[in-house]
Amino acid sequence: MSFRSLRNRIVAVFVGLLVLVMAMVLVLVNRSGDQIIDGVIERQLKSGARTFQILLSQNNSQLEIAAKLLASDFAFREAIATGDKPTILSALRNHGNRIRARKMLLVSLDGRVMADTQNPSARPYPFPLPDLLSNAEQSVPVSTIAAMPSEAYQVVVVPVFAPARLAWIVMGFRVDDAWAREFASISGVEVSIVRKDKGGINTLATSLSGELAADLPKAAARLDSSHSELLTLADSHYQSVAEPLDKNVLAILQRQIDQDAAPFRTMQVVLWGILAGGVLFFIVGSFLLARRITHPINRLALAAKRIETGDYSDALAVRSQDEIGELASSFVRMSEGIASREQKILRLAYQDLLTGLFNRTRFLQALEELSEGNPAAIALVDLDRFRHINNALGHGVGDHLLIVVGQRLDAISRGSGLLARLGEDEFAFLLPEHDQNAAWAFAETILEALRKPVEIDDQRLDISASVGIALFPQDGVNASTLLRRAELAVYAAKKHRSGIALAATVEEQPEPEHLSLIGEMREALVRDEFVVHYQPKLDLHSGEVIAVEAVIRWLHPERGLIQPCKFIPFAENTGFIREITPWVLEKVVDQAARWHESGRKLLPSVNISTYDLLSAGLVETVRALASDQKLTPGLCLEITESALMEDPEISLDHLMQLAALGVRLSVDDYGAGQASLAYLKALPIHELKIDRSFIHSLAQSPKDAAIVRSTVALGHALGLTVVAEGVETEADFVWLRQVGADLVQGYWIARPMPASELEIWLDKRQRWAVAAN
Amino acid sequence: MILAPKAWLPLLLACSACATAGSLEVVAATPEGKPIEDFAVVLEAAAPSPTKKTKSAIIQRDREFNPYLTIIQTGTAIEFPNRDPFKHHVYSFSQPKMFEIKLYAGKPAKPVVFDKPGVVALGCNIHDWMEAYVLVVDTPYFGKTGQDGRAHLDNIPEGVYRLRYWHPRLMDELPTRELRMGNENVRLTLKATVPPRPAHNKPPLEGSGY
Numbered sequence: 001m002s003f004r005s006l007r008n009r010i011v012a013v014f015v016g017l018l019v020l021v022m023a024m025v026l027v028l029v030n031r032s033g034d035q036i037i038d039g040v041i042e043r044q045l046k047s048g049a050r051t052f053q054i055l056l057s058q059n060n061s062q063l064e065i066a067a068k069l070l071a072s073d074f075a076f077r078e079a080i081a082t083g084d085k086p087t088i089l090s091a092l093r094n095h096g097n098r099i100r101a102r103k104m105l106l107v108s109l110d111g112r113v114m115a116d117t118q119n120p121s122a123r124p125y126p127f128p129l130p131d132l133l134s135n136a137e138q139s140v141p142v143s144t145i146a147a148m149p150s151e152a153y154q155v156v157v158v159p160v161f162a163p164a165r166l167a168w169i170v171m172g173f174r175v176d177d178a179w180a181r182e183f184a185s186i187s188g189v190e191v192s193i194v195r196k197d198k199g200g201i202n203t204l205a206t207s208l209s210g211e212l213a214a215d216l217p218k219a220a221a222r223l224d225s226s227h228s229e230l231l232t233l234a235d236s237h238y239q240s241v242a243e244p245l246d247k248n249v250l251a252i253l254q255r256q257i258d259q260d261a262a263p264f265r266t267m268q269v270v271l272w273g274i275l276a277g278g279v280l281f282f283i284v285g286s287f288l289l290a291r292r293i294t295h296p297i298n299r300l301a302l303a304a305k306r307i308e309t310g311d312y313s314d315a316l317a318v319r320s321q322d323e324i325g326e327l328a329s330s331f332v333r334m335s336e337g338i339a340s341r342e343q344k345i346l347r348l349a350y351q352d353l354l355t356g357l358f359n360r361t362r363f364l365q366a367l368e369e370l371s372e373g374n375p376a377a378i379a380l381v382d383l384d385r386f387r388h389i390n391n392a393l394g395h396g397v398g399d400h401l402l403i404v405v406g407q408r409l410d411a412i413s414r415g416s417g418l419l420a421r422l423g424e425d426e427f428a429f430l431l432p433e434h435d436q437n438a439a440w441a442f443a444e445t446i447l448e449a450l451r452k453p454v455e456i457d458d459q460r461l462d463i464s465a466s467v468g469i470a471l472f473p474q475d476g477v478n479a480s481t482l483l484r485r486a487e488l489a490v491y492a493a494k495k496h497r498s499g500i501a502l503a504a505t506v507e508e509q510p511e512p513e514h515l516s517l518i519g520e521m522r523e524a525l526v527r528d529e530f531v532v533h534y535q536p537k538l539d540l541h542s543g544e545v546i547a548v549e550a551v552i553r554w555l556h557p558e559r560g561l562i563q564p565c566k567f568i569p570f571a572e573n574t575g576f577i578r579e580i581t582p583w584v585l586e587k588v589v590d591q592a593a594r595w596h597e598s599g600r601k602l603l604p605s606v607n608i609s610t611y612d613l614l615s616a617g618l619v620e621t622v623r624a625l626a627s628d629q630k631l632t633p634g635l636c637l638e639i640t641e642s643a644l645m646e647d648p649e650i651s652l653d654h655l656m657q658l659a660a661l662g663v664r665l666s667v668d669d670y671g672a673g674q675a676s677l678a679y680l681k682a683l684p685i686h687e688l689k690i691d692r693s694f695i696h697s698l699a700q701s702p703k704d705a706a707i708v709r710s711t712v713a714l715g716h717a718l719g720l721t722v723v724a725e726g727v728e729t730e731a732d733f734v735w736l737r738q739v740g741a742d743l744v745q746g747y748w749i750a751r752p753m754p755a756s757e758l759e760i761w762l763d764k765r766q767r768w769a770v771a772a773n
Numbered sequence: 774m775i776l777a778p779k780a781w782l783p784l785l786l787a788c789s790a791c792a793t794a795g796s797l798e799v800v801a802a803t804p805e806g807k808p809i810e811d812f813a814v815v816l817e818a819a820a821p822s823p824t825k826k827t828k829s830a831i832i833q834r835d836r837e838f839n840p841y842l843t844i845i846q847t848g849t850a851i852e853f854p855n856r857d858p859f860k861h862h863v864y865s866f867s868q869p870k871m872f873e874i875k876l877y878a879g880k881p882a883k884p885v886v887f888d889k890p891g892v893v894a895l896g897c898n899i900h901d902w903m904e905a906y907v908l909v910v911d912t913p914y915f916g917k918t919g920q921d922g923r924a925h926l927d928n929i930p931e932g933v934y935r936l937r938y939w940h941p942r943l944m945d946e947l948p949t950r951e952l953r954m955g956n957e958n959v960r961l962t963l964k965a966t967v968p969p970r971p972a973h974n975k976p977p978l979e980g981s982g983y
């Protein structure tokens with residue numbers, strides 16, 4: 001029985017207390033019972049002894065009266081005086097018979113028995129109890145119980161006066177067993193008359209029966225008259241007291257203890273019964289009570305354990321109305337609260353709050369759960385021109401649009417797979433059991449669902465989307481690869497305006513090195529591993545450096561300096577460029593401001609990716625810089641030709657806004673793409689940068705040289721500044737000056753360098769210029 | 774109880790000369806010096822003594838015999854006048870003179886003649902405590918101690934006598950001794966222990982049946 005258990009402890013306390021109390025009661029009852037028994041016995045014995053004495057004295061007075069009557073009889077005295085023995089005997093007999101006395105003697109003054117009714121013919125003989133006579137001379141009359149010699153008699157000695165003492169009358173009752181039994185029946189105690197002498201104890205008369213009487217002489221040997229003793233006679237217990245009667249004669253009065261103790265023994269048995277019953281009752285009762293208490297507690301503990309493992313399903317049935325019931329209902333409320341909060345947290349963790357669809361986290365989780373044996377497809381959906389809508393009509397409309405799109409996608413996703421919103425306008429389906437064909441078919445369903453215009457606030461919005469499909473496990477076995485492949489496919493679909501693209505058909509397979517770089521970029525930004533280098537742009541007209549192109553560099557702690565072409569494409573693909581570009585802009589603008597303050601007139605230019613150009617964020621960022629008065633030294637943004645062609649509509653819109661903010665716009669890598677001059681003409685651009693591949697082959701390819709020459713002329717014709725980059729030889733430099741290029745940059749002039757180095761370089765060059773002049 | 778003979782030493786004291794007759798004075802006392810009443814002192818002559826027949830009386834009054842002890846010469850008659858307003862029943866179971874005067878009032882018709890020497894105990898059959906003794910002696914020379922314990926015997930002729938002492942409450946007579954009487958006055962002191970008179974319950978008169 002373990003005492004850690006509350007139930008067992010309750011039972012132990014209850015039963016222990018009861019046993020303690022009952023044990024005390026029993027001890028008390030036993031002790032006081034014994035005392036009471038002792039007292040009762042003692043009183044019985046005392047009252048028995050008193051009764052015995054009273055009876056004795058009654059007998060005595062009976063004897064005495066009879067003897068005195070005889071002693072005062074005139075005729076009797078006359079008979080004594082005349083020695084008339086027959087008369088004396090007959091008078092003695094006559095008076096003795098009246099009270100049934102057995103012993104009747106006439107004793108002369110000199111102690112001789114003159115007449116004996118039991119032995120009438122005897123000659124005078126000495127009275128066997130001379131002491132009795134001498135006592136009688138002192139006090140009249142004398143009575144005692146005496147042995148004469150083997151029989152006991154209760155005798156009285158009365159003098160006969162005539163008027164002087166004439167003789168003694170001795171009268172006695174026989175003291176035998178019958179006498180003792182009569183006494184016993186009246187006094188309530190056993191009576192034994194014994195003679196005690198050197199030879200031991202002789203029983204003269206006793207009320208005890210056979211065996212008991214036989215044991216008496218031995219048992220009574222140690223008895224004295226001072227106090228009562230417990231004697232054992234034939235297995236019975238007798239409280240006994242001795243009363244001296246005559247010199248050697250004792251009365252032993254005894255009271256059997258067992259008869260007085262019997263009611264107490266019965267009571268003790270009953271008490272033991274009550275104790276046993278009570279203990280049993282308490283064990284059962286406290287066990288039930290404890291179970292009533294502990295059962296719900298145990299259930300609560302079990303429920304708590306279940307909740308610990310996240311199982312809230314089993315509601316606790318609360319029956320009792322007591323404190324435990326209250327505890328249980330509080331517990332139920334608590335677990336319900338926890339469950340609902342947990343669900344809310346789960347919802348927040350896994351749900352997209354705007355559309356109510358799953359979020360990116362949940363989708364990635366679902367991807368992680370894919371198993372090799374079960375092929376699946378990912379369909380990534382990206383709305384076309386969403387940024388444009390968002391910018392043009394506001395975020396409210398944009399959000400509304402996303403909700404409607406989410407609803408439409410949700411409607412078709414039923415039964416097909418898991419739908420989640422991954423990013424701004426990016427949705428994704430996880431389609432289990434879909435092979436390439438099935439996924440393609442599903443993608444067409446998606447496009448179909450989005451083909452219908454959306455009406456928001458009475459506006460009809462034509463929307464369209466691009467879908468990229470990646471297959472598991474063919475295109476990748478982990479979530480990030482699959483998602484990236486799907487994203488690349490979406491871009492491809494957008495790029496080719498094909499609506500749907502398969503990841504498998506997207507050629508670009510990023511080097512493994514790049515994959516890990518992507519993950520590190522975010523940390524790099526936090527750890528300040530990105531730095532900005534500046535490459536001077538030399539004005540061929542003035543020979544002065546009037547501008548610098550900012551290029552980002554990654555000072556990787558392990559790989560050293562990483563060129564932008566190694567990580568920028570992936571920053572664009574993953575959307576991380578959204579964070580890099582504002583950081584670069586900030587950095588560059590700050591640097592330009594410092595140079596401006598120190599008197600250096602350097603126009604900084606920053607490369608802008610397709611992603612930046614198409615997102616509203618860029619315009620916002622520049623607008624914020626402008627309103628902070630940070631654009632005083634001026635700012636030039638370099639945009640690739642291919643970026644302009646990605647979404648000409650949005651590009652135009654954004655470029656107009658940027659131009660309005662006073663930003664100088666430069667078309668980078670001009671000549672590589674297919675930008676039509678007509679289109680360029682519509683753009684608010686200020687500068688053309690001839691693609692470096694033309695400059696590199698100037699010396700070898702007359703055709704390229706011709707293209708450069710005509711591009712310079714064309715640019716000038718459109719009123720644009722023409723910049724040549726990648727100038728690596730003096731010959732190229734001289735040639736470009738000849739054809740009329742406005743600005744040059746390249747290793748032959750200076751490679752990109754940190755701002756501090758650039759300052760030193762500029763100062764050194766200034767001294768040369770002074771020296772040359 | 775009597776003391777052993779050596780306990781009492783009669784002392785012969787100097788006596789004044791006397792011509793023809795002497796006198797004897799006996800003082801009886803306990804060893805503690807307390808006088809003893811009713812001690813009989815008797816002188817018996819070796820030769821026959823003259824008889825002086827007299828009459829005596831033992832009165833019953835207040836349910837008592839009076840006197841307690843009467844000493845008489847053999848042949849003396851004693852009267853038993855009853856002075857109480859009720860009757861008495863005088864008896865004697867003593868050998869020298871057994872008699873009985875059944876319930877009577879006033880003076881009985883005949884006196885009782887004590888014609889043998891010896892001790893006669895008298896009782897009343899109606900009143901157990903009534904007790905009297907008559908010492909019958911064969912000599913005219915006797916006396917008894919009074920409350921002061923003194924007894925006087927006068928006019929005792931010269932001669933040799935046997936001196937006897939007796940008391941009702943002594944079972945036995947004290948040992949006798951010879952005493953030569955002259956013309957002088959002899960004084961003797963007697964030491965003895967005599968038990969007190971047994972305390973008979975004498976109930977009060979009023980309201981009683983006595």
Ligand SMILES: [Cu+2]
Pocket residue numbers: 836860861862863897898899900903
């Ligand atoms: Cu009388």
